[in-house]
Amino acid sequence: DIQMTQSPSSLSASVGDRVTITCRASQGIRNNFSWFQQKLGKAPKRLIYAASSLQSGVPSRFSGSGSGTDFTLTINGLQPEDFATYYCLQHNNYPWTFGQGTKVEIK
Amino acid sequence: EVHLVESGGTLIQPGGSLRLSCAGSGFTVSSTYMSWVRQAPGKGPEWVSVIYSGGSTYYADSVKGRFTISRDNPKNTLYLQMSNLRPEDTAVYYCTREGQMGTIGPFGYWGQGTLVTVSS
Numbered sequence: 001d002i003q004m005t006q007s008p009s010s011l012s013a014s015v016g017d018r019v020t021i022t023c024r025a026s027q028g029i030r031n032n033f034s035w036f037q038q039k040l041g042k043a044p045k046r047l048i049y050a051a052s053s054l055q056s057g058v059p060s061r062f063s064g065s066g067s068g069t070d071f072t073l074t075i076n077g078l079q080p081e082d083f084a085t086y087y088c089l090q091h092n093n094y095p096w097t098f099g100q101g102t103k104v105e106i107k
Numbered sequence: 108e109v110h111l112v113e114s115g116g117t118l119i120q121p122g123g124s125l126r127l128s129c130a131g132s133g134f135t136v137s138s139t140y141m142s143w144v145r146q147a148p149g150k151g152p153e154w155v156s157v158i159y160s161g162g163s164t165y166y167a168d169s170v171k172g173r174f175t176i177s178r179d180n181p182k183n184t185l186y187l188q189m190s191n192l193r194p195e196d197t198a199v200y201y202c203t204r205e206g207q208m209g210t211i212g213p214f215g216y217w218g219q220g221t222l223v224t225v226s227s
Contacts, residue, residue, distance in 0.1 A: 001168075034212050036152075043201055043217035044144075044152055050211045087151055091213055095167045096142075096154040 002026050002090050006099035012107040019075040021102045023088035028068045032092035035064055035073045038101075039084045047086075048073065078104075109133040109216045111202045116221030123192050123225075129185040129202030129218055137180045140205050142213055143187045145198035146220075155200070156187065157213070170196075192225045199223075 003026040013019050025033075031051040036044040046055050048064035051071055061076045075082055083106055088099040115127040127143070143155040156166045156176040164176050175188040185202055199220040206215025 032212065034214065036214070038152075043220055044214070045217070046206065046212075046215050049206060049215070053210065055210070055215070056207065089214065094165050096157075096213065098152050098154070101151045 001095055002029060002093050002097055004088050004090055004097050004099040006086075006088055006102050008102060009100065010103040010105065012105050013078050014107045015078055015080060017078045017107075019078050019082075019104060021073045021086055021088075021104075023066075023071045023073075023099050025069045025071075025090055027093075029090045029092035031067050032090060033066070033071055034089045034091070035062075035071075036087045036089065036098075037082075037084045038087065044087060075104075080106075109204070109207075111204065111216060111218035113200065113202045113218045113221040116200060116223045118224045118226065119192055120227050121193060121225055124188070124190040125192065125223065127187040127189070127200055127202075127221060127223070129187075131183050131185065131204070134204070135180075136178050136183045136185055136204075140213070141178070141185050142203045143176060143185075144201045144203055144214065144217075145196075145223075146201070147195075147198040150198075152201075153198075158185070189223070192223075194225050197223060197225045 005024045033051045035048040038044040052064045085103045110132045112130045140159045142157040158176045173191045201220045202218040203214045
């Protein structure tokens with residue numbers, strides 16, 4: 001199975017900050033990779049697909065980059081509604097696997 | 108507009124069987140690939156199974172041989188038949204489908220989830 005390792009597991013940030021979350025795959029997954037946001041009690045929501053494409057309706061402050069094994073989610077100008085847990089996903093090989101999550105909290 | 112509505116979650120004893128349903132609207136279930144994803148309390152999401160438009164299916168090792176994904180085309184409904192349930196199967200189960208046309212990859216749409224609790 002492909003292991004997806006996210007870092008950090010949690011972070012504290014202020015409104016307006018630039019936040020970067022990374023995800024590393026245990027083997028190459030091309031760009032078969034997505035980022036999700038999950039708020040408490042809600043289903044995850046896809047933010048980024050194909051590593052760097054912004055899902056329709058998602059604010060442009062979210063961006064994704066990377067290919068192969070190393071990927072990054074950047075939030076430029078953190079907003080109050082962005083405090084949530086973020087997960088990465090690889091769908092290059094079965095079983096599709098998620099990272100362990102990064103909780104973004106208010107400083 | 109795409110909507111996914113799961114049902115069937117309940118409290119069930121270990122070793123029991125249960126069928127989850129996911130009613131789709133705004134699209135045709137059989138024309139796309141659809142998955143089940145589960146999330147145990149306090150844990151991250153875990154992919155469970157996928158069914159493709161051509162009927163091919165794949166499963167996570169943790170459920171292989173115990174769970175079966177299927178669909179009823181006239182009812183536009185996706186199912187997950189679960190048997191020999193274990194306490195570690197306790198989770199919210201989400202029905203998902205691939206993203207909208209022009210995008211790539213799974214889990215573009217999610218239902219609200221249905222809770223399965225396996226306990227004696």
